[in-house]
Amino acid sequence: MSRTKPTPPRGGSTGAGPATAGAGPATAGGGTSGTPGARTGAASAAAARADANRRRILDVAHTELTRDPDASMDQIARGAGVVRRTVYGHFPSRDALVTALLDEAVEAVMAAHRAAYANADDPARAVAAAMLGVWRVTDRYRLLLSLAQRAVTMDGIRERLAPMNAAGAAMFQRALDEGRFTTTVPPRALVYVLESIVFGLMEAVNDGAIDADEAGRAAPITFLTAAGLPLPEATALVNEVASGLA
Numbered sequence: 001m002s003r004t005k006p007t008p009p010r011g012g013s014t015g016a017g018p019a020t021a022g023a024g025p026a027t028a029g030g031g032t033s034g035t036p037g038a039r040t041g042a043a044s045a046a047a048a049r050a051d052a053n054r055r056r057i058l059d060v061a062h063t064e065l066t067r068d069p070d071a072s073m074d075q076i077a078r079g080a081g082v083v084r085r086t087v088y089g090h091f092p093s094r095d096a097l098v099t100a101l102l103d104e105a106v107e108a109v110m111a112a113h114r115a116a117y118a119n120a121d122d123p124a125r126a127v128a129a130a131m132l133g134v135w136r137v138t139d140r141y142r143l144l145l146s147l148a149q150r151a152v153t154m155d156g157i158r159e160r161l162a163p164m165n166a167a168g169a170a171m172f173q174r175a176l177d178e179g180r181f182t183t184t185v186p187p188r189a190l191v192y193v194l195e196s197i198v199f200g201l202m203e204a205v206n207d208g209a210i211d212a213d214e215a216g217r218a219a220p221i222t223f224l225t226a227a228g229l230p231l232p233e234a235t236a237l238v239n240e241v242a243s244g245l246a
Helices: 016-028 036-067 072-078 084-090 095-117 125-142 140-152 154-160 161-176 187-206 212-226 231-245
Strands: none
Touching: 036 072, 036 084, 036 095, 036 140, 072 084, 072 095, 095 125, 095 140, 095 154, 095 161, 125 140, 125 161, 125 187, 125 212, 125 231, 140 154, 140 187, 154 161, 161 187, 187 212, 212 231
16 A cells, blocks of 8 residues: 655645744834834934924024024024034024024013912012013023014014913002002003013113113012102012012
8 A cells, every 4th residue: 555745735845834924923023113113213212303403403592692693593503513404494594593582481481470470469569579580581581582573573572472461461450459559551551661661671781781680670660660659669679579589
């Protein structure tokens, strides 16, 4: 009786099936660049690098433009350690870069303003605290705010500060209602008075007409006296609040 050889499994030589079957799990668990997890990780790393570059460009731009308001995008790129194309990838123009810095300044200004107005017992004290807190922020951005007036215009700055100005007008109304302010100037107009005092003193500091620290206290004293507080009372109040913030 003759023997017949066993028929090999279909699809290839003996042993090929198990080897091939084992290859799938090895590839799937290997974390190669084609897997969804690897692609997500690479995208996250790229986004983190982009965010870090943007932050560094903004920090360097702040320093360079404060030192030299005419600093070019090339100077800023060199200072940030990136190529010019990278800067333009984040900010399509110099005005766009200045506007981004302005937006950061506005955010910090409004945070200082909100903190001063929170749970205010005396509206005059709250106004003094807000102006002192805001000055600390704006003093860091003095030259940049001057640039921003060209890039964004004063109307653009006012638009960004609209929530703060509305809160200010409400506090001024309260001060009038409680007899702390005695001016005949309506609250909304007092917002413009305050604005002109702050921006005027910023320009005075830029031009070397007054020291920045002196201007920081002069701003709330000038506004409070314009709103009707006697000069000695306004001066004492501002000095007291400033001592508490030191």
